[in-house]
Amino acid sequence: MSSKTVLITGGTGLIGSHLSGALGLRGHDVKVLSRSSRFSVPEAIDKNVESRIEIIAGDIIDHEVLEELVNQADIIFYKAASVGAAGAVENAKEFVQSNLGATANLVDVLRSSKHHVKDIILGSSISVYGEGMYSCPKCGPVRPPLRYQLDTSVPELDWNPPCPQCQGHIIPTDTTEEAAPLGESTYAVTKKAQEELMIGTCRLLGINLSVFRYSTVLGAGQSWHNPFTRFLELALAGEAPVLHEDGRQSRDFTFVEDVVAANLAVMDKQLQGVNTFNVCSGVSTPLVDFATCIATEMAQALHTEPSFPTIDGKFTPGDVRHCHTDCAKIASLIGLKPQRSLDIGVAHLVEWFVRKKGPVRNC
Ligand SMILES: NC(=O)c1ccc[n+]([C@@H]2O[C@H](COP(=O)([O-])OP(=O)(O)OC[C@H]3O[C@@H](n4cnc5c(N)ncnc54)[C@H](O)[C@@H]3O)[C@@H](O)[C@H]2O)c1
Numbered sequence: 001m002s003s004k005t006v007l008i009t010g011g012t013g014l015i016g017s018h019l020s021g022a023l024g025l026r027g028h029d030v031k032v033l034s035r036s037s038r039f040s041v042p043e044a045i046d047k048n049v050e051s052r053i054e055i056i057a058g059d060i061i062d063h064e065v066l067e068e069l070v071n072q073a074d075i076i077f078y079k080a081a082s083v084g085a086a087g088a089v090e091n092a093k094e095f096v097q098s099n100l101g102a103t104a105n106l107v108d109v110l111r112s113s114k115h116h117v118k119d120i121i122l123g124s125s126i127s128v129y130g131e132g133m134y135s136c137p138k139c140g141p142v143r144p145p146l147r148y149q150l151d152t153s154v155p156e157l158d159w160n161p162p163c164p165q166c167q168g169h170i171i172p173t174d175t176t177e178e179a180a181p182l183g184e185s186t187y188a189v190t191k192k193a194q195e196e197l198m199i200g201t202c203r204l205l206g207i208n209l210s211v212f213r214y215s216t217v218l219g220a221g222q223s224w225h226n227p228f229t230r231f232l233e234l235a236l237a238g239e240a241p242v243l244h245e246d247g248r249q250s251r252d253f254t255f256v257e258d259v260v261a262a263n264l265a266v267m268d269k270q271l272q273g274v275n276t277f278n279v280c281s282g283v284s285t286p287l288v289d290f291a292t293c294i295a296t297e298m299a300q301a302l303h304t305e306p307s308f309p310t311i312d313g314k315f316t317p318g319d320v321r322h323c324h325t326d327c328a329k330i331a332s333l334i335g336l337k338p339q340r341s342l343d344i345g346v347a348h349l350v351e352w353f354v355r356k357k358g359p360v361r362n363c
Contacts, residue, residue, distance in 0.1 A: 001268060005029045007073035009060050009106075010080025014222045015123060015214075017041040018260045019077060024049035026264070031069050034080065035059055041221030060102040067109045070117060077263060078106065078198070079123040081190070083223065092186045099190035100197075107201045119208045119270070121263055122198050125191045126213045126252070126278060126325050130182035132175035133324070136163040142170060146184055148317045159245050160321055172250075172284070174326035177213070177276045185318060199274050208273060210266045212259075215280035215325050218345060219256030220352035231291055232353040235298035240307040244319070247288035247311040252323045254281040255340040255348075265334040281338045282327035293342060297350040302358070 011020050011032030021044035023030050030053040037057035039045060045053060058065045060080050070076070082098045110117065126132075136142050144161035151157075163170045181192050195211050202209035222229055234241050262279045291309035299306035331337050340348075 001026070003027045003029065004074040005031065005072050006075050006077065007031045007033065007069050008077040008079060009033050009102075010123075011077070012036040012039045012055060013079060013083075014040060014219060014256055015217060015259055016077075016079045017044040017221050018219065018256045019079070019263055020053050021045045021049070022260050022264060024052045028052070030054070031056060031072065033058055033060060033066065033069055039221075040223070041219075044221065061098075061105050063105055063109060066105060067113050070106075070109050071113055071115045073115065073117050075119045075121075075267060076117055077121050077123075081123065081194075083187075083225075089186065095186050096190055100193055103194045103197045107197055110201055110205060110207070117207055119210070119267070120198065120202060121210045121212060121266060122194065124195050124211050124213045125188070126175070126215050126280065126323060127185060127188040127320075128181040128183045128192045128195065128213060129175050129179055129325075130184060130188065131161055131320055132322065133173045133179055134161070134163075134170040135173045136166065136168060136170045138168055139163055139165040141173070143180065143182060144170065145182070146318050147315075147321065150315045150317075152313060152315050159249065172322040172324040174282070174324050175278070176326045177278055177329055195276075202274060208271055209275070210271055211274070211276040212262065212266075212279045213277065213325075214259060215252035215254050215278070215323060217256055217259050218253055218349055220348065221256075222349075228290075229353075231294050232298070232350065233357070235294050235307065235350075236302075236353065236357060238304060238307055240295070241291050241309045242312050243287050243291060243309050244312060244314045244316060245321075246313070247291075247309060248286040249319070250284040250286045250322045250324070251290070252280045252282070252284055252325045253290065253342060253345065254279065254338060255345040258338040258340055261339070262330060262334070262336055265336050269334055271333075275333075277330040277333075278325045278327050279330060280325040280327045281340075281342075282325065282331075283342070284322060284324045285342060290342070290346075293346045294350065297343075297346050298354070301350050301354050
């Protein structure tokens with residue numbers, strides 16, 4: 001593919017740093033617009049391609065700055081966002097203003113300026129689904145609403161949401177891109193609205209749009225505010241994480257290398273129109289297994305005994321019980337399957353974390 005001018009908004013963050021490095025290596029000119037003026041993973045940028053990558057410290061909400069960069073770009077990777085459900089609970093106004101104000105500004109710039117952007121890849125989230133798809137032995141496929149009330153004193157409590165039709169026990173099944181977006185958290189609502197704003201604008205202007213609904217992305221450089229970074233901190237300190245519910249609530253963990261590969265593959269494919277993909281591992285991991293894996297890898301790295309998770313049986317209203325996400329669509333379209341297993345991914349994550357925060361060794 002010939003060299004392109006690529007704009008990555010939020011390009012200094014976890015996904016953006018790794019993507020900037022990979023695009024630089026492919027010979028593209030990379031403009032990174034981000035609130036932060038430094039890559040969170042400087043080592044993701046090969047020294048030989050540094051000259052091709054420029055960071056412009058600023059906010060996408062700044063019309064003038066964004067317009068100048070959009071006018072130079074052939075393709076936009078839109079990765080800037082205030083991230084994380086917990087922060088959005090504490091500060092809904094800031095989250096909505098930041099995420100949607102930024103998207104609205106991009107919409108204005110795309111509509112009003114003379115640019116030649118042909119493709120946009122938007123970083124969305126599987127949080128847009130809410131609880132996702134389930135199967136009921138009596139009623140078949142069902143979509144339960146999020147759980148807001150749960151009597152945790154019930155003996156042998158079924159932590160899964162009940163069937164919305166017969167109230168019986170249901171089990172999670174893979175959630176495909178066709179599932180209606182029923183997420184209700186502030187973060188999910190901003191991601192849904194970002195998708196819709198970008199879909200309408202791209203259809204109107206004839207820009208190709210790929211919407212990537214990421215599951216939980218992990219990797220070197222992940223935010224210190226990421227709740228899963230807390231697991232690493234605890235493991236490093238030899239402390240056990242305390243898990244809510246029965247610890248068997250599950251998440252789909254995918255690693256940043258696979259996410260970058262998906263972005264590059266879709267860029268190469270030059271898809272036409274609007275396409276939405278789950279970008280995930282397709283493997284649902286109970287939190288207790290994930291926390292155990294981190295504790296084990298950390299203990300191996302530090303030559304200590306692991307501190308395994310404990311369970312407190314507490315419930316956070318609105319928390320998604322299971323993330324079972326289907327990745328068949330992106331796998332079949334671009335021939336891409338996640339390469340990084342949980343064990344290998346966690347081992348790399350632990351190695352990075354120990355390097356950044358671990359004990360100083362006297363050699
Ligand atoms: N990491 C995950 O687990 C995950 C999961 C689902 C979706 N996503 C989505 O993927 C995208 C990238 O996530 P990440 O993990 O790399 O996040 P990150 O927090 O590591 O990086 C985001 C970057 O965007 C910047 N930013 C935020 N708002 C901005 C604005 N208005 N203008 C300029 N810069 C701004 C931040 O300073 C940060 O450098 C986000 O849109 C996020 O919602 C991430």
